[in-house]
Amino acid sequence: MAAGRLSFRNITALAPMVRVGTLPMRLLALDYGADLVYCEELIDLKMVQCQRVVNEVLETVDFIAPDDRVMFRTCMREKDRVVFQMGTADPDRALAVARLVEKDVAAIDVNMGCPKEYSTKGGMGVALLSDPDKIEAILKKLVTGVSIPVTCKIRILPSVEETVSLVQRIEKTGIAAIAVHGRFKEERPRHPVHCDYIQAVAGAVSIPVIANGGSLDLVRTHADVEEFRKATSASSVMLARAAMWNASVFRSQGLLPVETVMEEYLRYAVQYDNHAFNTKYCLCQMLRDKVESPLGKQVQAAQTNAEISEAYGLQEFYQQTQDRLQTKRDTLQRSSQPSCPVMDGDIITMAIKFERREYPPQITPKMFLLEWSRREKLEQPRYKTVQRSQDRAFQSTVTVAKKKYRSSLWEKSKKFAEQASAIVCLRVLGIPEGRLGEDDSGLVCKRKREGRSNGNSEEERGKKLHVEAEASEPAAPAEGEGPNHPTQLAGTL
Structure with a gap:
């Protein structure tokens, strides 16, 4: 019943990408025509410590860690189209995180495809593929424990038979869909995607299969998305690097100049107070071979969203946004505090x-x-x-x-x-x-x-x-240091 709330058939999705799949990029992808957007993989150990906070100034819901970092930020605009992807190796912890976010997202996805050490050393990501019992335990716990659809994303195993066998076992847990990255765990983006493996999976299960991994040589424009879907016989397609380089790949009308895409991304980053280093990282991915251009060097040197905005000639937009947010912040504070x-x-x-x-x-x-x-x-x-x-x-x-x-x-x-x-x-x-x-x-x-x-x-x-x-006033010594820590400061007139 829960799975019927969200369709995973005939859709094009923004794939989960570490440091890329934050709120500004997700909203931009939706603007350009993506049907679903996945957040970056968020580790259960960190998320389970978070507190859900309604941010009335930004009009977002923030999940804030004990050190005050915003681990996940979402908004009403994407509520019924954002999939929360977690890294986990523990059924109980996975369920705790899923219940924490389930009112604010459209579905829960378990990452079983990340080959990076930060994920695999904790038994997460592709490490799960060698432990089908744990996969089954996690997915069953989630499917029966939350009211929204549950999915997972895997990489392919050494043989087609092993891959199909695992996917059929996964299907029996009751998940709503499965995304398949058509590369082995040791392969990297430079290696060709194995469309035949995805095709075999699509023919072996009844749930929707989402094909992933075609950005290298198969998907460069929106027209290529359908060709990749046909080549894999998949129900849907998920785009990672093609979308990271130019999110307008989701536009049925065709690609926009990357300069336009970068500016529209930056406007979202400013509007939603995105962390400056994350903003800079995403813009540098879009610049690609132009990262050493005068603009690229200016972006790399920037330390704040204000400086990044200056590089793109958006100083006025940045200041207007800050003024608007400050006015809203002041109004909310006054209305909520006794005089x-x-x-x-x-x-x-x-x-x-x-x-x-x-x-x-x-x-x-x-x-x-x-x-x-x-x-x-x-x-x-x-x-x-x-x-x-x-x-x-x-x-x-x-x-x-x-x-x-x-x-x-x-x-x-x-x-x-x-x-x-x-x-x-x-x-x-x-x-x-x-x-x-x-x-x-x-x-x-x-x-x-x-x-x-x-x-x-x-x-x-x-x-x-x-x-x-x-x-006339003696200065008190400073206590604490760094921009992300509370700072005790001396008094001045």
Whole structure:
């Protein structure tokens, strides 16, 4: 009954490819006409530790590892056409992962074709082909344990007879379809695909057979897909490298220039906050022999999606996307947080954002808090700032008179996070913060408020004031390192 929800007959699919089959590439393949898209192989040991998180900013569902890495990201656009492929050698763990993702994907696939060491050393990938009992146990557990179709992808065995025998045993587990990569486990993409093996499998089972491995010399355009299907007698075709090089191979109208494909891919990567190194890897695969061109060298040198966007002349699109996402992030944070003070452990919190336009150019809440502390003969405010790894946002806690204050909202910069924590402290204590239109409190002298200083320009006065204030606060030592780890930072005005 579950298998009837999704058809594997007469379809063309994006094959699972490590580092390639992430959300931007999957969406691009669907745009160009792919019927199904497989994610890259994701290892059960890593996935079983993940937490399912609805990302309201990106409008995605994210499966996040304990170290805050996004292991799998999907969205409603592909929900009924994305197949989740896992690497596993354990029936119970496989079922746990399948149940974790089954509400967000169309089917579950077990990888039995990867020859790479990272997969085989754990008994996964092609290592499973030598253990039919384990194959049977895993697939039966999945078929009976989830409500969506279960499939698997294999490589061929040394003889046609062995291959057919294994596939017939697999069919009896109740899976919905089987993909066959027509190469032996020791063969690589440079070796010709064995269409006769796939043809033998297709004639021996009643479930749909998906032919894979034709990108080397059989499939270069959309018209070639049907020829490959006929050559293998398969129900369907799965494309890997042909799609990686130019995803428009799925277009019935013909290939698009790879430059167009790269730009459309990059737009998805920016829109869905794809990891920059993954974005760069996929673009370099599309560049192929042009990877040493001026554009290729610029892409290889890039470290962020912003720099990659600049290489393709998409700076404006990148900035507009970031602004839109930040606005959405701010709106969601405000709507979900209380505006009155709340105790979070020993920290007093409020949902406060620092809006620079609400303050004069030469005045900041941190300045007011510093002056008030001096007047009250208190120690200077101490700021401790952390950076969140998944979106690189900042949150700061300020300590004043042995009490801690923090905004529950995250800011786009360290300085803004510190200003927000200062505002929380000032508002809780009922102290002026220097906003436009606020009565003069006397905390900051009139000369500084009005910016009059010996005829100096307003810009020079602002810079001088910033430097003086910055020097008045001792810097705290940094703790932690690396862009993917929470970072403790010193406070600055």
